[in-house]
Amino acid sequence: MKDPGLSSKEWDRIQRVLHWGGPDRQVSAVEKSTSPEHSTFVINNFNGTYYVGNELLATIVAKDFTGVPKHYGGDFFQAKVFSNELKANVFGEVMDHQNGTYTARFILPWEGTMSVAVRLIHSSEAVLVLKKHRNTDSDRVYFHGYFVGKTTQGTHVVQRVECNIKWDGVVLSTQRNCCCEYHDIRTGLTWQCHKPSILPCDALLDHSIGGTRDRSTAFENLLLNSKYMNRWIKGDEHLIRVLASKATIGVRESCRPGLPTPIPAGFYLNDVWTSFVCAAHHFTESATAQCLKDKSIYIMGDSTVRQWFEFLVKTIPTLKRMNLHSVYLVGPLMAVDVQNNINLHYRSHGLPRRCGRTPMASFHYMSNEIDDMVGGPNTVIVFSMGPHFINFPLTYYAYRVSLVRRAVVALLKRAPQTKVIIKTANTGYKNIYDSHWYGMQLDQILREAFHDVGVYILDVWQMTSCHYDKGQEDIHHAPVVIKNEIDILLSFMCPQ
The missing domain is CATH 3.40.50.1110 (SGNH hydrolase)
Incomplete structure (x- = not known):
């Protein structure tokens, strides 16, 4: 593996932070993926009255398209408490219990009436698709390099070729001597382009996006279809009534470097x-x-x-x-x-x-x-x-x-x-x-x-x-x- 430039201890810590659970078996039918129509949430121990600064918890239950509860985690949910009338919103932390249930945690920061909303961004099955293509399909977004110069006969010519980063797992070509390489000594980074047929490597003048390649299967495209992702799920419609409190929320110290980011921020x-x-x-x-x-x-x-x-x-x-x-x-x-x-x-x-x-x-x-x-x-x-x-x-x-x-x-x-x-x-x-x-x-x-x-x-x-x-x-x-x-x-x- 290419050195990520961090110490092994740092990289191990980052790997732990990045860990994302998911299906414990291969899923090949959309009906077995997480359904935004069937998944739901309920407010835990609902009270008639809350106070500013109180914590609110909601349980999210992921279900597939047949209505069967999921038994593994990895779904990407986002949650918030909001009031349209007050143009008020606060982010909720979603904790994955790796068994098909999730807890959304909120702090109630303003006085008034509000509601809970939960959105399924991606099913755990769709996240697997994203992981797969990031790890094996880095050139699905590619770039162009423009070589500009003159032929031996003096004719002005522009040649456009494909370019990309040079890195383990990113293959521009499997042929030897295929490419022009542009190495930055200070960073150790290399940009590479296919060699143009007429012009030399030092004729590279311009850069642009090239395009995208869709290598997803029909099943993968379904999982990433708008019908199955980025949908608000149905759930507890209780209105939350929050009264003023003498308690203060958060630490309001002077802004300085190194301060942590709480949830909510x-x-x-x-x-x-x-x-x-x-x-x-x-x-x-x-x-x-x-x-x-x-x-x-x-x-x-x-x-x-x-x-x-x-x-x-x-x-x-x-x-x-x-x-x-x-x-x-x-x-x-x-x-x-x-x-x-x-x-x-x-x-x-x-x-x-x-x-x-x-x-x-x-x-x-x-x-x-x-x-x-x-x-x-x-x-x-x-x-x-x-x-x-x-x-x-x-x-x-x-x-x-x-x-x-x-x-x-x-x-x-x-x-x-x-x-x-x-x-x-x-x-x-x-x-x-x-x-x-x-x-x-x-x-x-x-x-x-x-x-x-x-x-x-x-x-x-x-x-x-x-x-x-x-x-x-x-x-x-x-x-x-x-x-x-x-x-x-x-x-x-x-x-x-």
Whole structure:
């Protein structure tokens, strides 16, 4: 196995965290998989009255399409308590008892009337399909490389070939000398492309997404069909009445690095997120500009964190985007506010990246970028890593995370006042190429790798999971959610 870049002790711990139960035998009929129509839940020991801060438990019973209770675990359920009238939501922790039953645990954080909702994201049988294709089918998402040059006769030519990462379990070709390889000495990473028939390897100019390959069987496609997944299940319809309490919920200390993420990490009320991680507050337009004043903010990663760049540019009128003539989705992007001395930057985390045709020179590995930063009290680094890595072996993602961790540790050693903020994964798509079950597993690796490094972990998994405004289950969430994420980001940057 390729070295994941972590110590054996760390990797063993991560493997334990990632463990996911499932069927104890081969299931070949959809009728034997978990049914959202037949599965149900009941509130445990229902009371007529609860108080703010009380714990609420619900038991989920998974059943197949014939109504028979399941006797093994591994289903991917998500749960929340909510009130549509109050625009209030709180995430619930789901514990798998590995026998077909699950416990959903909630903290009741606001006064009023609310309900419980449980959703089956994937059956345990569908999770097995996701595992299988991640481990054996990494090239089901592939990329293109564009070689540009001239023939010996002087004719301009563009040759497009397939490209991908070079890693154990990712096979671009079984033939020897098939490929052009592009090795980055600092990271040890290699990108590879099929050799073009006419042009040399050094003629590679651009990169883009290539496409997808569906190697799923008919049975597997059924398990991942919308009829069988991402459905709300029927259950206890009791309204929960919660009265005010003198008790306080959570620890509201000043926002600082290294704080753990509780469950729940906070809650929405009137579409405003109250954090249980630390004493986050809500920023007006002028307060946002004041917080960012005299700072250089470097945002790196995928499009979900690019949304933060876009939000800040729209929020601060004096922050003007510069035209760097780059491909927008990838960057680099830059906005400046001369009045407040703000420099705001965005760029992608580097290859692999699903995008339109983009110059190869635009892709910088994130760890290299961090290595080249001076850092200091006026420097803020914000990054995310997730959606573009989900089809590859876990060891590849772990290695990429280890590179970034090494760079961050070195940066904080030479410039300890630098603020480093990690945005966790969004919930979103549910298909074989982009299921957020994949994203959740990568997110757990990221959190475990950075849990003792002294960075801020900004949890958006719970925020995006429980909010009602999910659109078409898009990984890119609504402005109301982004605003609440930005408020926590600014609270980390400006805790006073």
